[in-house]
Amino acid sequence: MAKGTVARTRSGSGVAAADPEMVQLLTPEGERVDHPDYSVDFSDEEYRNLYRDLVVVRRLDAESTALQRQGELGIWASLLGQEAAQVGSGRALRPQDMAFPTYREHGVLYCRGIDPIMPLGLFRGVDQGGWDPNEFKFNMYTIVIGAQTLHATGYAMGINMDGKVGSDDGEAVIAYFGDGATSSSARLASRSITARPASASRASGSTATTCSRPMRSPVRRSTMPATARARPSLRLTPTGWVRTRRRTTRRATASPARWTSGS
Numbered sequence: 399m400a401k402g403t404v405a406r407t408r409s410g411s412g413v414a415a416a417d418p419e420m421v422q423l424l425t426p427e428g429e430r431v432d433h434p435d436y437s438v439d440f441s442d443e444e445y446r447n448l449y450r451d452l453v454v455v456r457r458l459d460a461e462s463t464a465l466q467r468q469g470e471l472g473i474w475a476s477l478l479g480q481e482a483a484q485v486g487s488g489r490a491l492r493p494q495d496m497a498f499p500t501y502r503e504h505g506v507l508y509c510r511g512i513d514p515i516m517p518l519g520l521f522r523g524v525d526q527g528g529w530d531p532n533e534f535k536f537n538m539y540t541i542v543i544g545a546q547t548l549h550a551t552g553y554a555m556g557i558n559m560d561g562k563v564g565s566d567d568g569e570a571v572i573a574y575f576g577d578g579a580t581s582s583s584a585r586l587a588s589r590s591i592t593a594r595p596a597s598a599s600r601a602s603g604s605t606a607t608t609c610s611r612p613m614r615s616p617v618r619r620s621t622m623p624a625t626a627r628a629r630p631s632l633r634l635t636p637t638g639w640v641r642t643r644r645r646t647t648r649r650a651t652a653s654p655a656r657w658t659s660g661s
């Protein structure tokens with residue numbers, strides 16, 4: 399801990415004054431700093447347990463990477479270098495809190511008590527992962543970049559409507575995503591929906607998303623399915639997208655009424 403150094407806090411740009419401040423407990427140089435509300439005082443055993451978690455998830459990751467190299471897995475999304483961010487946030491969650499991972503949060507999965515062998519089925523292509531998200535409060539891995547930020551936002555809106563916030567038995571929601579996802583349309587839409595993007599960054603990006611006000615606009619141009627924008631010959635019907643006669647004239651697609659009617 400840096401002596402006499404106080405943790406930095408700042409409001410995110412464009413965030414209303416009532417919004418929570420970002421709390422930063424590590425300097426960019428990796429130096430621990432003190433904070434009156436967030437001091438950490440672990441016992442030796444707790445430190446040993448956290449360190450054990452780091453070693454275990456790195457070992458599991460190394461083994462899974464080896465399985466991928468041997469052709470046993472089609473692909474493996476390694477957590478190498480993100481162990482502390484995952485174990486730290488995973489162990490900070492209470493049982494009732496809900497986590498929305500990408501495809502790389504094996505350390506958080508481990509902290510939620512899920513058998514760490516379960517993601518191997520997904521990466522081998524034989525199942526979808528297989529754990530019960532409700533039982534473990536850990537959603538299924540999400541391959542579509544940024545999509546889980548919308549799922550987390552909707553979930554946060556739900557617990558907000560249920561009044562499960564601001565008390566000891568209140569629930570928190572955390573969504574993980576990489577820096578590439580920050581420019582995905584899903585992430586931008588979830589950000590525009592949420593009132594309080596109280597957030598923290600992991601080594602390669604994660605954000606805790608909370609929500610306390612409704613969506614501003616139910617349909618935004620940027621959230622239209624890419625297929626609808628790129629393929630005006632597709633039409634949305636109650637049973638899904640159907641292919642229609644390809645247009646020969648250029649039509650405006652800015653109006654939702656036009657691109658959904660297919661006329």
Ligand SMILES: Cc1ncc(C[n+]2csc(CCOP(=O)(O)OP(=O)(O)O)c2C)c(N)n1
Pocket residue numbers: 502541542543575576577578579580602
């Ligand atoms: C909507 C969508 N577009 C493209 C991809 C292909 N894809 C898989 S991983 C990846 C990179 C994601 O980068 P980042 O969000 O930084 O996460 P990282 O994997 O680096 O943790 C992309 C583009 C995808 N899965 N989903």
